[in-house]
Amino acid sequence: MHLAHAFPTSALCASLFATGLLAEPQHFSLAEKLLLIALIVASAWLFWKRFGVVVDKILHSRKDPGFQLFPIGKRVWDFFWEVLCQAKVIRERPLPGLAHAFVFWSFLAFALVTLNHVAVGLGIGFLNPAGAFGRIYYWFAAAFALACAVSIAGLFIRRFFVRPIWLSREGHAISYESGVIAGLIFALMATYLAAFFVTDSSLAARLLWWAHTLSLVVFLPLVPHTKHLHLILSPVTIFLSRGSFSQIPPLVGDEDFGLVTGKDLTQLVSLQAYSCVECGRCTEHCPAANTGKSLNPKEIILGVRGYLNEFGPTAEELLLGKYNSQEAAFQCTTCGACEFQCPVGIEHVPIIVGLRRGAVNTGAWEDSHGTKLFLAMERNSNALGMSSAERDKFVQKQELPIFDGSQEYCLWLGCMGGYDPKGREIISSFVEVMRYLGTSYGVLRKEKCTGDPARRLGNDLVFQELAESNLEMMTQQKVKKIVSICPHCVRTIQEDWKDFGAPPEIEHHSEFLARHHARLPHQNTGEKIVYHDPCYLGRYRNVYDEPRTVIAAAGTLVEAERNRERSFCCGAGGGLAFLGEEQGQRVSAVRAQELVATGATTIGAACPFCNTMFRDALASSGENSPRLLDIAQIAANQIKAAPSQ
Amino acid sequence: MKIIVAIKQVPERDARIRIDAEAKWIDLRDVEFMMNESDAYALEEALQLKEAHGGEVVVLSAGPERVGKTIREALAKGADRAIHIESDDLAGYDALGVASLLAAAIREDDGEDPDLILTGLQSDDLGLGQTGVILAELLNLPHASLILKIEKTGSGIKVLRELEDGWFQHLELPAPAVLTIQSGNSKLRYATLMGIKRAKTKEVRRVTVADLITVDPGAKPADPVVQLDRVSLPSKQRTTQILSGSPAEAAAALVEKLQFEVRAL
Numbered sequence: 001m002h003l004a005h006a007f008p009t010s011a012l013c014a015s016l017f018a019t020g021l022l023a024e025p026q027h028f029s030l031a032e033k034l035l036l037i038a039l040i041v042a043s044a045w046l047f048w049k050r051f052g053v054v055v056d057k058i059l060h061s062r063k064d065p066g067f068q069l070f071p072i073g074k075r076v077w078d079f080f081w082e083v084l085c086q087a088k089v090i091r092e093r094p095l096p097g098l099a100h101a102f103v104f105w106s107f108l109a110f111a112l113v114t115l116n117h118v119a120v121g122l123g124i125g126f127l128n129p130a131g132a133f134g135r136i137y138y139w140f141a142a143a144f145a146l147a148c149a150v151s152i153a154g155l156f157i158r159r160f161f162v163r164p165i166w167l168s169r170e171g172h173a174i175s176y177e178s179g180v181i182a183g184l185i186f187a188l189m190a191t192y193l194a195a196f197f198v199t200d201s202s203l204a205a206r207l208l209w210w211a212h213t214l215s216l217v218v219f220l221p222l223v224p225h226t227k228h229l230h231l232i233l234s235p236v237t238i239f240l241s242r243g244s245f246s247q248i249p250p251l252v253g254d255e256d257f258g259l260v261t262g263k264d265l266t267q268l269v270s271l272q273a274y275s276c277v278e279c280g281r282c283t284e285h286c287p288a289a290n291t292g293k294s295l296n297p298k299e300i301i302l303g304v305r306g307y308l309n310e311f312g313p314t315a316e317e318l319l320l321g322k323y324n325s326q327e328a329a330f331q332c333t334t335c336g337a338c339e340f341q342c343p344v345g346i347e348h349v350p351i352i353v354g355l356r357r358g359a360v361n362t363g364a365w366e367d368s369h370g371t372k373l374f375l376a377m378e379r380n381s382n383a384l385g386m387s388s389a390e391r392d393k394f395v396q397k398q399e400l401p402i403f404d405g406s407q408e409y410c411l412w413l414g415c416m417g418g419y420d421p422k423g424r425e426i427i428s429s430f431v432e433v434m435r436y437l438g439t440s441y442g443v444l445r446k447e448k449c450t451g452d453p454a455r456r457l458g459n460d461l462v463f464q465e466l467a468e469s470n471l472e473m474m475t476q477q478k479v480k481k482i483v484s485i486c487p488h489c490v491r492t493i494q495e496d497w498k499d500f501g502a503p504p505e506i507e508h509h510s511e512f513l514a515r516h517h518a519r520l521p522h523q524n525t526g527e528k529i530v531y532h533d534p535c536y537l538g539r540y541r542n543v544y545d546e547p548r549t550v551i552a553a554a555g556t557l558v559e560a561e562r563n564r565e566r567s568f569c570c571g572a573g574g575g576l577a578f579l580g581e582e583q584g585q586r587v588s589a590v591r592a593q594e595l596v597a598t599g600a601t602t603i604g605a606a607c608p609f610c611n612t613m614f615r616d617a618l619a620s621s622g623e624n625s626p627r628l629l630d631i632a633q634i635a636a637n638q639i640k641a642a643p644s645q
Numbered sequence: 646m647k648i649i650v651a652i653k654q655v656p657e658r659d660a661r662i663r664i665d666a667e668a669k670w671i672d673l674r675d676v677e678f679m680m681n682e683s684d685a686y687a688l689e690e691a692l693q694l695k696e697a698h699g700g701e702v703v704v705l706s707a708g709p710e711r712v713g714k715t716i717r718e719a720l721a722k723g724a725d726r727a728i729h730i731e732s733d734d735l736a737g738y739d740a741l742g743v744a745s746l747l748a749a750a751i752r753e754d755d756g757e758d759p760d761l762i763l764t765g766l767q768s769d770d771l772g773l774g775q776t777g778v779i780l781a782e783l784l785n786l787p788h789a790s791l792i793l794k795i796e797k798t799g800s801g802i803k804v805l806r807e808l809e810d811g812w813f814q815h816l817e818l819p820a821p822a823v824l825t826i827q828s829g830n831s832k833l834r835y836a837t838l839m840g841i842k843r844a845k846t847k848e849v850r851r852v853t854v855a856d857l858i859t860v861d862p863g864a865k866p867a868d869p870v871v872q873l874d875r876v877s878l879p880s881k882q883r884t885t886q887i888l889s890g891s892p893a894e895a896a897a898a899l900v901e902k903l904q905f906e907v908r909a910l
Binding site for chain 2 (some may be wrong): 251254255257360361362363368370371374375378379380387388389392459460461462464
């Protein structure tokens with residue numbers, strides 16, 4: 001209040017207006033003008049020499065099957081939020097993110113300044129520094145220039161002195177050109193700001209003008225030659241995303257088997273490959289990269305770029321070869337942490353799944369665990385390779401009613417719920433809750449795997465057969481609403497089956513439990529319970545609060561270090577629960593340790609795959625490990641504990 | 646190398662079996678079918694020989710229309726073409742009858758004579774283990790059964806045969822020959838999308854029993870000498886044994902039981 005009184009706004013403005021104006025050299029000789037034109041032409045030519053090649057490679061890639069520009073609303077919003085507001089960049093790494101945002105906003109503010117700067121050199125300047133608009137605008141730009149100069153200097157220090165490991169690449173030094181670019185940006189800002197302190201006619205003004213111009217003409221061709229290509233491409237990439245998280249594109253025609261050779265790279269894949277800014281956020285969150293595996297999502301994308309640079313989008317060279325390895329592609333748990341926080345709109349999971357499709361659909365992938373899984377799914381129609389009679393026995397023993405169209409819900413057991421002992425316990429607990437609530441439900445007489453492991457491992461034949469046969473069965477049985485204990489089943493039925501028909505409505509049991517929360521008995525024991533966000537429930541379905549509601553009613557909810565959208569995978573997704581994890585540490589063990597470190601006495605899970613992974617990890621970790629319960633079990637325990645009515 | 650693989654389609658191994666009203670066979674409604682397991686291994690052996698030595702793999706199967714699915718699966722895994730002997734009443738034949746049909750189809754198949762004829766050791770449904778052996782007799786070819794491994798030699802083939810009690814036998818045979826293959830020695834491959842798409846363009850020649858007899862009157866199956874009297878579900882027994890002694894002794898006893906009584910190891 002004191003300050004406002006001492007410096008009224010009007011007085012502040014007046015003082016600003018009275019001081020420095022941006023100096024502009026007045027007359028340019030013909031020689032200077034010709035030199036300027038020559039520099040601009042040379043700069044533009046060098047720019048296009050590389051940028052033209054990139055555009056050509058993107059445009060000559062295959063068209064994306066199933067791509068639709070409309071509905072456009074979400075695209076506009078993503079562009080506004082992620083590009084203009086820089087929301088993802090800031091959210092992920094607040095300080096460097098904000099620094100980046102200031103550089104970006106300065107570039108936007110400088111568009112007009114730069115245009116006028118060049119025009120002045122040609123004698124056609126249009127923004128008078130002494131005019132009312134000019135004054136305000138140049139001061140406005142100056143504020144950004146100051147912020148930008150500080151930011152870029154900070155980013156320079158971070159990259160070359162603090163050196164976060166995510167910015168380096170194996171076998172590559174930290175890119176020196178980033179330093180050159182940072183220097184140029186700093187020079188642009190410094191030369192601009194300095195021009196406020198000299199007069200129009202001074203030699204200094206002329207020298208500053210030329211220094212600014214030189215920085216510009218050197219900067220421009222560097223953009224397409226370095227990762228700074230993202231300046232131009234990433235806004236387009238974000239606008240043209242596939243539309244939803246981890247959306248696996250359909251295969252079209254008889255010759256489409258996924259990403260086999262360069263010919264299979266689509267325009268979006270190529271665009272994304274050239275957009276990568278090598279920031280390493282994907283690597284930072286990747287469960288494979290963090291446990292010593294060969295897979296590094298950043299390298300997958302840069303591998304595709306390397307392939308495009310060397311072989312191009314019409315080559316018949318295999319994609320899993322010189323630049324990317326089959327081993328790495330099959331270490332992905334499809335947890336989506338990479339894709340979720342990529343600031344330039346790269347969709348890693350469809351690309352990795354695409355590479356797997358290319359290897360599996362052509363028979364190139366030979367893996368004894370994988371073959372066993374596929375044969376089990378072909379022959380037994382469940383991922384565990386058990387006889388369907390085992391499921392029948394469980395259904396009979398638990399006296400689960402058979403769905404006949406009269407019940408409200410079809411309870412989907414899934415492979416884990418139908419065959420796995422721990423999964424069956426979850427089903428039994430959830431059934432107890434439904435019985436308590438008086439909800440009518442039934443299970444299908446016959447049920448096949450949703451095809452999730454095959455889908456993520458790239459076996460489209462097995463996936464299609466399972467999806468089609470399940471969809472046919474559901475149509476016959478007139479299934480309208482499904483509830484499932486498995487986030488993988490939920491995702492696959494709701495999204496992936498769409499390629500073959502219209503799946504019924506489905507929800508995860510956490511959503512069901514949260515909706516009926518008020519009607520369930522609660523007795524909070526105060527016990528510390530840590531909740532683990534399953535990837536397929538959190539990032540894939542955006543369900544974070546519902547399971548927490550269930551847990552918070554039973555005890556004291558505690559959070560692991562990595563939680564919600566940054567949750568760390570259990571290691572099971574992408575069919576990996578069925579493969580051998582031999583390289584590095586086990587993902588499940590790393591995550592289990594994190595959960596144990598919270599000091600919780602119970603781990604609350606919401607996915608039978610997470611459950612089975614943690615069960616094994618905890619068993620090998622020691623004696624005083626916490627209890628492991630699904631949220632359905634937590635809810636059912638409260639019914640048992642409640643005084644009978 | 647031309648290899649013919651005779652494949653049978655059988656009810657899915659884990660299918661819930663019900664006996665039909667006349668107790669002559671299982672109720673086939675609501676049953677899914679699959680490739681007989683040891684035939685799948687015979688196909689795998691054939692494909693591996695083709696990959697090593699070149700040539701073609703021809704699938705031969707008899708049965709109603711539904712058999713087409715199993716034939717397509719074999720083509721998808723890499724067989725080059727197929728012969729489908731169409732017959733809706735295959736259950737009416739005995740092993741000799743089925744073998745005469747297969748033999749006739751092999752004889753009248755165009756082009757060169759096969760270098761090898763492979764089939765599974767026995768079918769998962771009837772388990773007679775006769776068809777392959779009779780087929781060899783009808784074709785007047787040498788044969789060996791329970792084969793685990795096949796190697797091509799200069800003049801013929803070298804095979805590894807499984808005997809009882811962990812014993813094996815190495816044999817050399819002249820080619821052509823008929824071999825019945827034991828399950829489990831090699832790793833089966835999974836069917837791929839590319840395989841299925843390629844299979845669409847592969848030739849499946851359909852012949853009827855009448856066609857075969859017209860070309861070769863000797864193909865006419867004799868009246869069955871073996872007849873199915875009746876089928877029944879096996880009775881289930883549950884017994885529990887408590888293994889006493891120290892943990893080490895109990896474990897040793899368990900291993901022995903699993904190995905020699907249950908034969909699960």
